[in-house]
Every structure is written in C-alpha cells, then in structure tokens.
Amino acid sequence: MAYYALDQSIVVLKTMNKPVLIVLSALFLCYLLIRRINSIVVERQFAKRGAVRLPSRSEDWLGIRQFFSLFRALRNDKYLDVAQWYHNEYGTTFGAKVLGEMITNTIDPENIKAVLATQFNDFDLGSRYEAFYPLLGDGIFTLDHQGWSRSRALLRPQFSRQQVSDVSKLEPHVHNLIACLSRTPTESVDIQELFYKLTMDSATEFLFGESVNSLKLTSTVEDIPEINRTAASSDGKQGFAYAFNYSQEVVSFRVLLQSWYWLMNPKKFRESNAIVHRFVDDYVDKALRHLRQSLETKKDDEVVQSERYVFLDALVEETQNPKILRDQLLNILLAGRDTTAGLLSWIFYLLARHPRVFEKLRTEIIDTFGDSLNSPGKKPINFETLKHATYLRHVLNEVLRLYPSVPQNFRVANKDTTLPRGGGADGMSPVLVRKGEKVFYTVWLMHRRRDLFGDDAEVFRPERWAEGNTWMWEYLPFNGGPRICLGQQYALTEAGYTVVRLLQEFDTLENRDLPEEDGVPSKRALLTMSNANGVHVRLYKK
Numbered sequence: 001m002a003y004y005a006l007d008q009s010i011v012v013l014k015t016m017n018k019p020v021l022i023v024l025s026a027l028f029l030c031y032l033l034i035r036r037i038n039s040i041v042v043e044r045q046f047a048k049r050g051a052v053r054l055p056s057r058s059e060d061w062l063g064i065r066q067f068f069s070l071f072r073a074l075r076n077d078k079y080l081d082v083a084q085w086y087h088n089e090y091g092t093t094f095g096a097k098v099l100g101e102m103i104t105n106t107i108d109p110e111n112i113k114a115v116l117a118t119q120f121n122d123f124d125l126g127s128r129y130e131a132f133y134p135l136l137g138d139g140i141f142t143l144d145h146q147g148w149s150r151s152r153a154l155l156r157p158q159f160s161r162q163q164v165s166d167v168s169k170l171e172p173h174v175h176n177l178i179a180c181l182s183r184t185p186t187e188s189v190d191i192q193e194l195f196y197k198l199t200m201d202s203a204t205e206f207l208f209g210e211s212v213n214s215l216k217l218t219s220t221v222e223d224i225p226e227i228n229r230t231a232a233s234s235d236g237k238q239g240f241a242y243a244f245n246y247s248q249e250v251v252s253f254r255v256l257l258q259s260w261y262w263l264m265n266p267k268k269f270r271e272s273n274a275i276v277h278r279f280v281d282d283y284v285d286k287a288l289r290h291l292r293q294s295l296e297t298k299k300d301d302e303v304v305q306s307e308r309y310v311f312l313d314a315l316v317e318e319t320q321n322p323k324i325l326r327d328q329l330l331n332i333l334l335a336g337r338d339t340t341a342g343l344l345s346w347i348f349y350l351l352a353r354h355p356r357v358f359e360k361l362r363t364e365i366i367d368t369f370g371d372s373l374n375s376p377g378k379k380p381i382n383f384e385t386l387k388h389a390t391y392l393r394h395v396l397n398e399v400l401r402l403y404p405s406v407p408q409n410f411r412v413a414n415k416d417t418t419l420p421r422g423g424g425a426d427g428m429s430p431v432l433v434r435k436g437e438k439v440f441y442t443v444w445l446m447h448r449r450r451d452l453f454g455d456d457a458e459v460f461r462p463e464r465w466a467e468g469n470t471w472m473w474e475y476l477p478f479n480g481g482p483r484i485c486l487g488q489q490y491a492l493t494e495a496g497y498t499v500v501r502l503l504q505e506f507d508t509l510e511n512r513d514l515p516e517e518d519g520v521p522s523k524r525a526l527l528t529m530s531n532a533n534g535v536h537v538r539l540y541k542k
C-alpha cells in the first residue's frame with residue numbers, strides 16, 4: 001500500500017510541468033524554513049526559563065536506521081533489551097529521532113510524575129485512539145479529555161471494594177485450571193498459555209455474567225482453523241475468544257506503527273472485530289431487555305439485589321446506550337485480561353527458578369489458609385485475608401517490579417512544554433518537549449535502576465519489600481496520577497487467589513524451559529509483556 005502511494009506520487013510529479021515543480025519546491029523549502037525559525041524562537045523562549053532541547057542520539061538525521069533497528073528488535077523479542085542498551089549508553093533521559101519524529105525517552109521518576117500527574121493536562125494518548133478504534137471504539141482506555149473523564153466517572157463505582165473483592169466467581173475457573181494441570185502431572189505444561197485462558201474465562205464472567213470457559217476446551221487456539229467456523233459453533237464463545245485474541249494482536253502492531261497505524265488493517269482484522277462486536281452486542285441486548293422488563297414490572301430493586309454482581313448489569317443502570325456499553329466492556333476486557341495473565345505467568349516463571357521463595361511462600365499459604373479450599377481452623381481466602389498475607393504481597397510486588405505487565409508506555413505533548421530533568425551537562429536542567437512530540441517511559445527499566453532499588457536491583461528478592469523502603473514514583477506497575485489503573489485491587493485479588501489455590505493443591509514446581517540465551521528470558525513487549533517462549537513448568541503433588 002505504501003509502495004503504491006509512493007509510485008503514484010512519483011507519477012504525479014513526473015507529469016507536472018517545470019514551473020509548477022519549482023513553485024512547489026519553493027513552498028516546501030519555505031515551510032521548512034518557517035518551521036526552523038519557529039523552533040529557534042521557541043527554544044530561545046524556553047532557554048530563558050532554563051529549559052534545554054535534547055540532542056537527537058539517532059545515527060541519521062531522520063532516525064530511519066533507529067526505526068529499523070527498533071522494528072527488528074521488536075520482531076525478535078529484543079525490544080526491551082535494545083531500550084536498555086540505549087539508556088545505558090545515553091542516560092536516564094535522552095532524545096532520539098525515529099522516522100523524523102523527535103522522541104524523549106525517560107526512566108526518571110520526576111519526569112514520569114510530571115507526564116502522568118503534575119502536568120497531566122499537557123499530555124494526551126496520541127494515536128492510541130485511532131489504533132484501537134476498530135476494536136474498542138470510544139472507551140476509558142482510548143479516550144482523552146471529557147470523553148475519558150466521563151468514562152472514568154461511569155466506570156469507577158463498578159470497581160469499589162465490594163464489587164471487586166468477591167472471589168467466589170474465580171473458583172470455578174481456578175478449578176478448571178487445576179484440572180488441566182492435574183491431567184498430565186508427569187509432563188511439562190506451558191502455564192502461561194493456561195493463565196491467558198484463565199483470565200479470559202474469569203474476565204468474561206465478571207463483565208458479561210457468562211464465561212467463555214476456554215479452559216474447558218481441549219483444543220488450543222492454534223487448533224482452531226477458521227474463526228468463522230468456530231464462531232458459528234454452539235454459542236460463538238470459542239469464536240469470540242479467538243477473534244478477540246487475534247484483533248488484540250493486530251492492534252498491538254497498529255499502536256507500534258504510531259501515525260502509520262492505518263497501514264495495518266487486514267480483512268481478517270475487520271472480520272474478527274465484527275465477531276467480537278456481535279458477541280458482546282448479544283449480551284448488551286439481553287441486559288437491556290432484562291432492565292426494561294424489570295422496570296415494567298417495577299421490580300428493579302429486586303434485580304440488583306437478588307442476583308450476583310455482573311459488571312454489565314450494573315452498568316445498564318447508568319447508561320442504556322448500547323454502543324457505550326459495548327465499547328466500555330471491551331475496553332476493560334483489554335485493559336484487564338493480558339495484564340493479569342502476564343503477572344501470573346511471571347510469578348511462576350520466577351518461583352520455578354527460586355525454590356527458596358517458593359517454599360517460603362507455600363509455608364505462609366498453608367499456615368494461613370490450609371492445604372485445601374475451606375480447611376478447618378484456617379482462614380478463608382478472601383480480599384481481606386489475601387491483603388494480610390504479607391509474603392504473598394511482597395512476592396506480587398517484586399514480580400511486578402521486575403516484570404511490570406505494561407513495560408513501556410508513552411504520552412504525546414499537546415502544547416510546547418517541559419519535563420523537570422534530563423538536560424544540560426549534569427542532566428538536571430528541564431527539557432523542552434515540543435507540541436506533538438512523544439515522551440516514552442519504560443517502567444521495566446526504571447524498576448531495575450540500581451540507584452533506586454539497590455545493587456541487587458536485578459535480583460528477585462521479595463524480602464526487599466519488608467525493609468522499610470517507600471517507593472513512590474519509582475515504582476509504577478499500575479501507572480500513577482488521574483489515569484491510574486482502575487482494576488488494581490481486582491487484579492491483585494485474582495492473582496493472589498490463583499497463587500494460593502495452586503500452591504494449596506501442588507507442592508512441587510519445576511522449571512522445564514529450554515536454557516535461555518544469556519540467561520535472560522525473551523520478552524515479548526507488545527501492549528503488555530509476556531514470555532516469548534512461554535513458561536514451561538511441572539507443577540504437581542509429590
């Protein structure tokens with residue numbers, strides 16, 4: 001498509017006569033000159049306030065080589081390693097051009113605080129909206145300004161402690177997971193794949209009131225040949241799960257293409273989005289019909305009180321617009337599903353390599369909750385008791401430090417502005433960020449800074465969370481400021497519950513991954529971070 005556009009442009013240029021070409025070239029040069037003069041004026045104005053422009057660290061003027069090197073790294077699951085190399089080379093905050101766009105890269109907590117909180121109004125989500133729109137429409141995760149604040153106000157009450165602390169809905173899905181693991185105790189399994197199914201199952205139950213139950217299926221996603229065929233199968237649940245996974249993958253690449261997102265719009269993507277939308281629309285219609293019937297019979301109070309909590313049912317009390325309902329549900333499914341699956345996968349990745357931590361954690365779990373669900377004389381597993389399981393909390397914190405589910409993120413300046421630090425010889429001067437420029441922040445790297453977390457920052461050591469340190473903007477797995485993750489408590493409860501149940505049922509965990517290159521895992525960093533090779537373990541009872 002891009003080549004076609006280029007060919008067409010060359011044809012058009014060739015057909016133009018000379019004077020027109022000269023005028024067009026002159027106009028283009030004028031545009032570049034005005035832009036340059038404007039840059040000099042703005043840079044001088046900001047320099048008076050002590051702010052400096054960062055030089056570009058890219059190898060060529062437009063950052064074309066930079067783009068290809070990042071693209072290659074992404075394809076080879078080395079993106080974060082390359083980001084690490086750049087920060088090691090150029091410091092905590094540096095500028096680099098990529099395809100002609102100047103990008104400020106930072107792992108400085110002060111700068112991240114400015115972008116996310118103290119200068120929140122200076123930054124937007126950029127092209128995220130367009131990249132996600134075909135799948136997610138208008139929702140909390142994609143909107144800025146008023147659209148975002150309306151979404152947040154609508155959704156926030158649904159994340160109150162009472163709503164997210166009910167663990168009883170999780171048990172049937174964890175039970176299915178345990179059944180999967182018990183089926184082949186002597187073989188290794190890719191537990192990461194199972195966690196992605198678990199969170200799809202639990203999230204669809206929480207949001208729609210009905211789970212897609214993918215853990216009950218014997219086939220894997222790869223076994224499903226045609227999305228349309230499976231969509232037509234029994235109730236379309238398999239088709240939905242597959243189509244949502246596929247669309248999400250395409251969306252990840254659209255996000256990475258930034259302003260070029262429109263280049264990625266294959267037919268299968270459009271078909272998958274249609275399958276996802278039809279599936280959710282059915283639930284929305286059902287919930288709206290239900291609401292109307294209950295209003296007609298004036299028994300609306302009964303509906304809310306007599307049934308278990310379902311996100312969609314609660315939301316139709318607030319809005320009856322089917323598009324808003326569909327979009328917000330999908331936004332939450334996307335925000336909450338892979339992030340929690342990623343956390344669970346990295347927990348087992350690390351526990352399988354740290355038997356001491358596994359044993360200590362299991363001892364706490366058995367002492368507190370017993371060795372099975374509802375053990376006599378032991379505490380029930382719920383929101384409160386999970387919060388008070390100290391070592392479990394420290395393990396979760398430490399895993400999210402080393403492998404935050406969202407390893408890198410960005411915002412786009414909506415006006416000429418500054419970041420507090422990173423400029424000048426000592427790196428302490430404010431940095432100018434021009435309107436339309438991006439600021440990338442990589443929490444995965446910030447969480448590994450030795451000056452912030454100690455000389456053993458790269459080591460998995462949950463005990464560091466018992467040493468009285470208070471990390472604020474240095475530790476940001478759930479983001480910070482007005483757009484802080486809405487599902488934090490839900491996610492920690494789900495992850496904590498799953499860990500407790502698995503360690504109650506199984507006492508032995510073995511690492512079954514193939515040896516890793518340089519001893520580090522291959523990290524797939526799309527929207528969220530997963531292990532590119534899966535997490536192969538044997539989890540069983542001796």
Ligand code: HEM
Pocket residue numbers: 140141152331332335336337339340343404405406409477478479482483484485486487488490491492
């Ligand atoms: C370990 C699990 C999770 C992690 C690490 C995580 C992390 C994050 C991060 C970093 C953001 C900020 C994204 C941005 O602004 O660019 C975010 C936003 C969000 N998260 Fe989570 N999340 C997790 C689980 C969940 C769950 C389970 C839900 C819902 C059930 C959820 C709902 C949301 C929502 C709605 C937003 C958008 C908030 C807004 O823009 O106002 N998250 N999350």
